[in-house]
Amino acid sequence: MPKPKSVSRHIVLTSHPSRFGPKPIPIKWGAADPMQRGPVIATLAKQTHRNVIGTHSGSYAIYRALAVASGALQSDHRADLTNTSPVAHIGPHPSWADPEKIVSLDPFGAIASEVFASYYQQGYDIRPTIAITQAHINMPELLDAVSKGRLQVDGQIMKANGDLVVTKAAIEPVWYLPGVAKRFGISEGDLRRALFEQTGGMFPELVTRSDLEVFLPPIGGLTVYIVGDLSAITDPHKPVAVRVHDECNGSDVFGSDICTCRPYLVHGIEVCVQTAQSGGVGVIVYSRKEGRALGEVTKFLVYNARKRQEGGDRADAYFTRTECVAGVQDMRFQELMPDVLHWLGITRIDRMVSMSNMKYNAITESGIEIVERVAIPEDLIPQDARVEIEAKKAAGYYTTGDILDADGLADLKGRSLEG
Ligand SMILES: [Zn+2]
Numbered sequence: 068m069p070k071p072k073s074v075s076r077h078i079v080l081t082s083h084p085s086r087f088g089p090k091p092i093p094i095k096w097g098a099a100d101p102m103q104r105g106p107v108i109a110t111l112a113k114q115t116h117r118n119v120i121g122t123h124s125g126s127y128a129i130y131r132a133l134a135v136a137s138g139a140l141q142s143d144h145r146a147d148l149t150n151t152s153p154v155a156h157i158g159p160h161p162s163w164a165d166p167e168k169i170v171s172l173d174p175f176g177a178i179a180s181e182v183f184a185s186y187y188q189q190g191y192d193i194r195p196t197i198a199i200t201q202a203h204i205n206m207p208e209l210l211d212a213v214s215k216g217r218l219q220v221d222g223q224i225m226k227a228n229g230d231l232v233v234t235k236a237a238i239e240p241v242w243y244l245p246g247v248a249k250r251f252g253i254s255e256g257d258l259r260r261a262l263f264e265q266t267g268g269m270f271p272e273l274v275t276r277s278d279l280e281v282f283l284p285p286i287g288g289l290t291v292y293i294v295g296d297l298s299a300i301t302d303p304h305k306p307v308a309v310r311v312h313d314e315c316n317g318s319d320v321f322g323s324d325i326c327t328c329r330p331y332l333v334h335g336i337e338v339c340v341q342t343a344q345s346g347g348v349g350v351i352v353y354s355r356k357e358g359r360a361l362g363e364v365t366k367f368l369v370y371n372a373r374k375r376q377e378g379g380d381r382a383d384a385y386f387t388r389t390e391c392v393a394g395v396q397d398m399r400f401q402e403l404m405p406d407v408l409h410w411l412g413i414t415r416i417d418r419m420v421s422m423s424n425m426k427y428n429a430i431t432e433s434g435i436e437i438v439e440r441v442a443i444p445e446d447l448i449p450q451d452a453r454v455e456i457e458a459k460k461a462a463g464y465y466t467t468g469d470i471l472d473a474d475g476l477a478d479l480k481g482r483s484l485e486g
Pocket of ligand 1: 326
C-alpha cells in the first residue's frame with residue numbers, strides 16, 4: 068500500500084503549551100451561547116487548534132491510527148459533513164447552560180457544524196460528537212406483544228410488520244474534567260493523575276496541560292432511541308417513559324439466559340411504545356458499559372467462578388464472585404449517566420423502567436423527578452437469571468415483591484457449567 072504523503076516523520080509532543088504560541092480558542096463550559104462556550108476542537112491535523120485532550124471516536128481512535136499507519140487513510144483527512152445534520156432538533160434546554168448538569172457530553176455536539184459555522188469556514192476542523200438520525204427497528208418480542216394484545220399497530224409509531232419508527236442519537240463522550248471531578252467529590256488533580264496513570268500514560272496533557280479542561284476519553288459512548296413525539300419530552304402534560312440500559316452483548320444480542328438484560332430491554336421498549344401511543348414519548352438510553360463496565364473478559368471469568376464455586380452458582384455469593392475477580396462489584400458509575408437525560412431536556416420521568424437503586428439515586432439526585440418505577444415482569448425472567456435478580460433485589464434493587472432472606476439466597480441455585 069502506498070504511504071500517504073501527509074504522514075509526518077517528525078513526532079510532535081503535545082505535552083508542553085509553550086510549543087504552540089497563541090492560545091487555542093477557549094472553552095467556557097456551561098455558557099448558554101455556543102459562541103461564548105466555544106467549539107470542541109480535537110483535530111490532529113493542526114496541533115495549534117486543539118483545545119481539548121484526546122481525540123474523537125472514543126476507542127475507535129485506535130482503528131483510525133491503524134488506518135493511517137497502514138496507508139489507508141490520510142492523516143489530515145477532513146470530514147465532508149454535507150447532508151449529515153440532525154434529522155430532529157434537540158435543545159437547547161436550560162440544562163445546557165448549567166456547567167454542573169452536563170459534564171460528560173457536549174450539548175452542542177449534534178449542531179457543532181451549524182453553530183460553529185464561522186470557525187468551520189475559517190478552516191477549523193470541528194467535528195460533531197453527536198449524530199441524530201431516524202430508523203425502523205424490529206425485535207421479534209414486539210410482534211409477540213402485538214399478537215398478545217399488549218401493543219397496538221397504529222401505522223405511525225408501530226407498523227403492521229412490527230417495525231418501530233424511532234429517532235436515534237449516537238453520542239461520543241466529552242468530559243469537562245472539573246465537572247466530572249466535582250460529580251465524584253474528588254479533586255481535578257487526583258482525577259487527571261488517575262486517568263493518566265491508569266491509561267499507561269496515554270495522555271500526558273492530563274498532567275501537563277491544566278489549561279485544557281476538556282477530555283475526549285477513549286471509551287464507548289451511548290445511543291439514545293426515542294419513540295414518539297420528541298416535543299413531549301418537555302411538555303409537562305405528556306408522559307415520559309425511560310429505560311437506561313447498560314450494554315450486555317451476551318444477552319442483548321445473543322439471548323444468553325444468565326441475566327435479564329434483553330428481556331428487560333425489550334420490556335422497556337414496550338413501555339416506551341405504550342407511552343408514545345398515549346401521546347407521550349419513550350426514551351431508551353443504551354450505554355456501552357459491558358459487564359458493569361468491567362468488560363466481557365472479566366464478566367466471563369466471573370461466570371466461571373460463580374458456577375464452579377463450592378455449592379454451585381448461588382444468589383448469596385453473586386456479588387462476592389465479581390468482587391474476587393474485579394476488585395469491585397461494579398464500575399459503571401451512574402453519576403455521569405443522567406447527563407444524557409438533561410441533554411434531552413427531561414425534568415420528569417413518569418415511568419422509569421429500571422430496578423437499579425444506583426440509577427434511581429443518580430437520576431433523582433441530579434434533579435429529575437421519577438414518578439413510577441417499573442420492575443421487570445416475573446414471567447420475563449429466565450430461570451438461570453433468578454440468581455442475579457434475587458441477589459440484586461436483596462442488595463436494594465426496586466421490587467414490589469418479596470425479598471429473599473439469607474437462607475433463601477443460599478438455596479437459590481443457577482445452572483452448572485455442564486448443564
Ligand atoms: Zn446481562
